[in-house]
Amino acid sequence: MPSGVTVVVGVSGGPDSLALLHFVKEKEKQLKLKVIAAHVDHMLRGDESAEDYIFVENFCRKEGILFEGVKINVRQYQIEHQLSSQVAARECRYRFFADVMKKHQGHILALAHHGDDQVETMIMRQIRGAQGTGLAGIPVKRSFSEGVIIRPFLCLSKEEINHYCQMNNLIPRIDKSNFTSKYMRNRIRNEILPILKRENPSVHLRFQQQSELMLDDEHFLERLTEQEMNKVIITKEAKRVVLSISKLIHTPIPLQRRGFQLILNYLYEGNVPEITTVHIEQFLLLLKNDRPSGALDLPSGLKVWKSYDQCVLSFESEKDAKGYECQLPLRGIVTFKKGKIIGEVFNSLPDHLQLNKNVIICDLEKLTVPLLVRTRLQGDCMSLQGMRGTKKIKELFINKKIHRSDRDNWPIVVNGDGEILWVPGLRRSKLALPSVDTREFLVLYYKDVHS
Known part of the structure; x- marks a missing residue:
């Protein structure tokens, strides 16, 4: 841990976080740290969690540690956002941690996840079918808010942390919900982890090593993926x-x-x-x-x-795509979500003019103005140049294989009578076609957002 930094420690009051807070406090003078304890009462365990709040606050007062605490109605947040209780609690907790980091210009958020947590997490994610970095488990360090999260206890087992508490006369709070079989993590902790530890007491170190190797591989593959x-x-x-x-x-x-x-x-x-x-x-x-x-x-x-x-x-x-409608000036530019249309009027056709699907020429005297650019409406159809009858705009989009998400934002140019003059980039209608008798030419250019 670098010297001279502000360290926010997430503290529940349990053995792991209390040991971490004590450990960081012990390094305070040596490393010239500013230490802040951040505690969240999730209000999920009634009086028990309220007592946890008081316990952590009193511990900090006794040890001379700056305390930041909050009570959050996680149940209400869970219902509002349709989340599981664990996900809701995590989101509320980390949002509070971020607020504390910003308030105190914190450099480090220290959390007390340990080696046994890592084993449980990796097994749980494997069971749920995680992919990529998700399989690698909890990272030792990652960016967060104004600084980074560190987890210095990932190399330690739960037994080692309990021993640290005993050696330093720390009497932590015990969350009884950790002993229930209601949650998958608890079932892994209470039933599977003991079997793994009998096979290898240092299994948490093997899992941690695997996690770090997998993260290295995944970061390399992520760079290739980004390309x-x-x-x-x-x-x-x-x-x-x-x-x-x-x-x-x-x-x-x-x-x-x-x-x-x-x-x-x-x-x-x-x-x-x-x-x-x-x-x-x-x-x-x-x-x-x-x-x-x-x-x-x-x-x-x-x-x-x-x-x-x-x-x-x-x-x-x-x-949910929102439509639009705006007036198209005969001389000027109109901009919309899909791009822009430019209008120009000439007494004779310019020599440099190149006709394509994004340009049309009209006889200005044959047009009913004002012209509008809008999105499609139910039942839209147009009289196509070179064809008899009318064609539905929906069929035009399908025939031209226009993506469904683009259709509701596609510009359609209509005249003052509401008749469709042009679907830019696709087809124009029979309306206002120029002839040898045309005296004023209206030229419309369409430029989409990618051109």
Whole structure:
């Protein structure tokens, strides 16, 4: 631990965290540390957890340690966010730790996870089907808030920590919920871990070594994955990522799985809920099946849907996309979500003008103004140049294989009578076609966000 830093210690009042707080306090003068104890009463165990709060506060007062405590109604948070009690408690706890770090300009958050915790975590994640870094267990050090989290006790067993408490006359609080078989972690701790320790009393060191080796491998593979994902991702916005299916499925399968994890880390902003091999396989199966469209729901409201060669991962469903409508000036620029349209008027056609799907020319005198740019409406159809009758815009999108997530934001140009003049980048209508008698030419240019 470096000298001269501010260390926030997460303290529950149990043997592990009390030993850690005592250990850091012992190093305070030698390393010129500023030590702060941070305690959370999750309000899940009634009087017992309230007494834990008082115990930690009194201990800190006696030892001259700055105390920061909070009472959080985790049950209410759990219901509001539809989480398990353990996940809800963890989110509330770490949010408080982050607040304490910011308040005191903390450099280090020290937590008391030990070697036995590591064994339990790695077995539990294996059972639940974790992938990648998830299988590696609890990291010794990682970035957090304004600084880093460290876990200096990962090299120690529970027995060694209990011995430290005895040697230093520490009388910790005991959380009776640790002895119940209600939670998977407790069942592993009370039933499986003793068997492993009989085979090898230092099993926690073997698991820790395995964790560190796996993390090294995963970090290397993550760097390779990031390089591949730069080729796969089409657009990357807050809460929304669009990727190319064909490019993703042509990357090596191990990188496909890790690419999915990297995208989730970005979208969930690092707070990824429990994603298992089942979710990953469902995602890859969705992309690889022969159907041109499909959808998948992931935890915490993340939606996945595909259409042709594009796949969208977003917290906004397809139906939530917001429409727009704005006036298109005959001379000027209008900007919208998909890009922009530029209007110019000429008395004769410029020699440099190159016609393509992103440019149309109209006879200005044949147009009913004002022109509007809007998103599609139910039942939209248009009279196409070179065809009889009308064609539904929905059918036009399907024939041109426009991704479903793009259709609700695609610009449509209509005249003053509400008739569709142009679907930029796709087709124009029969309206206002120029002729040899045209005296004023309106030229519209479409530039999408990627051009």
